[in-house]
Amino acid sequence: MKKKNKWLTVLFCVVLCNIAYSQNNTDYSRANWLIKAENFKPKLSETIIQPAGIVKMVKDDASFQGWKAEPVSSVETIYKTSFKKINSVIVDFGNHYTGYFNFKLGVLQGTADGPVRFRLTCGEVPSELAIPFDPYTGGISRAWLQDEVVTIMDMPTTYTLERRVACRYVKIELLASSPYFDFNISDIQFKAISSVNTVPDALANSSEQIIKDIDKVGLNTLKECMQTVYEDGPKRDRRLWIGDLFLESLANNYSFKNYDLTRRCLYLLAGLSGDEGYLVGTVFETPKPHAQAGQYLFDYCLLYNVALKEYVAATNDLETANDLWPLAKRQLDIITKYVQPNGLLDYEKANAEWWLFFDWKEGLNKQAALQGLSIYALQQTYELAKLLNRQGELEDVPGLIEQMKEASRKELYNPTSRLFESGKDKQISYASQIWMILGGVLSKEESQQTLKALVNTEKALTPGGPYLYHYFIQALINSGMNKEAKSSLIGYWGGMVKKGADTFWEVYDPKNDLLSPYGFYPVNSYCHAWSCTPVYFIRKYPQIFQ
Ligand code: RAM
Secondary structure, eight states, X not given: OHHHHHHHHHHHHHHHHHHHHHHHHHHHHXXXXXXXXXXXXXXXXXXXXXXXXXXXXXXXXXXXGGEEEEEEEOTHHHHTSOHHHHOEEEEEEEEEEEEEEEEEEEEEESOOOSOEEEEEEEESSTHHHHSOXXXXXXXXXXXXXXXXXXXXXXXXXXXXXXXXXXXXXXXXEEEEOOTTOEEEEEEEEEXXXXXXXXXXXXXOTTSOHHHHHHHHHHHHHHHHHBSSSBOSOTTTTOSEEHHHHHHHHHHHHTTTOOHHHHHHHHHHHHHTOOTTSOOOSEEEOSSSOEEOTTOOBHHHHXXXXXXXXXXXXXXXXXXXXXXXHHHHHHHHHHHHTTBOTTSOBOHHHHHHHSBOOSOSOTTOXXXXXXXXXXXXXXXXXXXXXXXXXXXXXXXXXXXXXXXXHHHIIIIIEETTTTEEOBTTTTBOBHHHHHHHHHTTOSOHHHHHHHHHHHHTOTTSBOOSSHHHHHHHHHHHHHTTOHHHHHHHHHHHHHHHHHTTOSSOOSOOBTTBTTOOTTSOGGGSOSSXXXXXXXXXXXHHOHHHHO
C-alpha cells in the first residue's frame, strides 16, 4: 500500500512538472515573439498636407447618405478674416488622411485676455459633418465619433489636436471667446502618417478607367490602415484584428510589399495568444501590447494560418514560419475538437463556445460556412507544412479533409438545387456557398452551377459587407468565372467609387447607405482594411482585371 502511494506521488509530480514545463515553454515563446514584434515596429513617415479649400455640406438625395460637399472658397479667404465673424467653417483636405490636425491662432485686435473654445469635428465622409451626433443611438462608444471640445488658453500660438484622427474634412466651430479681443485662424495643416514608404507599380495602361479608380481607392485605404500595425480602420477600431490582417497582408503582397509589417503583426498576435495556445482575435499596442480578453474568434484563429502561409509564399522567410509553426499547428486543434464521427463539425457546440464571425449579417446561420472554412484552413495549413517540409507532423490531416468534404456533400449539399443548406432551417446564403467552394468541396464545374444557382435564388442571404464580398470574388475566380468576378468587383467596389469614396468602407450595401452594425451609421469606419482587397485581385490576376 505504502509503495503504491509512493508511485502515485511520483506520477503526480511528473504530470505536474509536465504541465509546468509546457506552461513555461509557452510563456517563453510568447515573450520571445513579443520582442520580435517590437523589433519590426516600423517608423512612420510624415507628410504635411495643405487644405484643398473650404466646403459646405448640402443635402443631396443623389449623394452617398444624402449629403455632398460643395466648394465654397479657398482656405486663404478665412485666414484674413476675424474668426468671430466666421464662427464655423469646414476645411476639406481633398483626400482621406490619418494623423494630426493643427492651425495657428493670431490676435487681430486687443490683448488676448481669456481662453477660446472650439468644437473640432473630423469626418471621413460628408454626413459626419452634417448630421447631429446626439442623441447617440449607437451600441459602441460614443467617443469613437471624432468631435472634440478644445480650450486654448494663450495666443498667438500653434494648436495641435492631440487625438490622432482619420478624416478628409474638419469642422471648426467657435464655442466661446472673450468680447475684449479679436483673433484669426491661419496655417491650417494636417500631418499625415503611415508606415507605407514604397510606390506600387502602375497598372497596365490598357486597364479600364473604373479599374484604375478602384485600385487607387483601394491603395489609399490600405496605406491609411498601415500604421504601426495593420489597423482595421484608422478611425475605428484602430487595432489589429486577424481577419483584417489577413486581407491587408494579401493586398500588401501585391502592392507596397512592406513584409516587415506583416511579420510584426504575426509575431504580435503570437506573443499575445492565450494560455491554451489559441490566438485572440484582436490585440492592442498601447499602453503596452495586450489582447482583448476573451475575444476568441473561431474563423479568425484559422485564417491566421493562411496569413502565415501567404507570408511565407511571398517572402520565403522560413525562419519566421518555423518559429511560429507550433502556434499554427495548435490552431488546428480548434477544428479537431469539434469534428464528430460523421465528419461534420458540431456547430451548436462551437457556436456556444466561440464567436463565429464570418460576416456582419443579421440572422446568418454559419454551420455550412464553418464547415467549409475549416476544410479550407486544414488545406492551407497543410500547404504551409509542405513549404516547411513538415507534412509528416500533419499525417492525419489529408484524411480528415476528405472525411469532412464527404460529410459536407452528404449532409449539407442539396444536389437538386445545387446549393448548400445551413442549419436546421436549411438556410441558403452566400456565406455557405462561398466557404464550401473555397474549401474545395465541389469540382470547378459544380462550383459554377452552385454560384449560378445562388445569384438566381432570391431568398439567399447576401454578403453584409466587403469582408465576405472579398471571399465571394475569390470563389468566383476559383470556379473559373472570371467575367463574373470582374463585373462583381466593378459593381460592388465601383459602386462605392461612384458614390464618392476616397477610401473603401467597412460596410456597404448598395441598396442601403445607412446600414450600420452598430446602430448609428456615422460611427461606421469609412476607411476599412478589409475593404481594400480589389488591390489584391486586380494585381494578382491582371489577365482578369487589367
Ligand atoms: C469589426 C471590426 C473589424 C472586424 C471585427 C470582427 O468590429 O471593424 O474590422 O475584424 O468587427
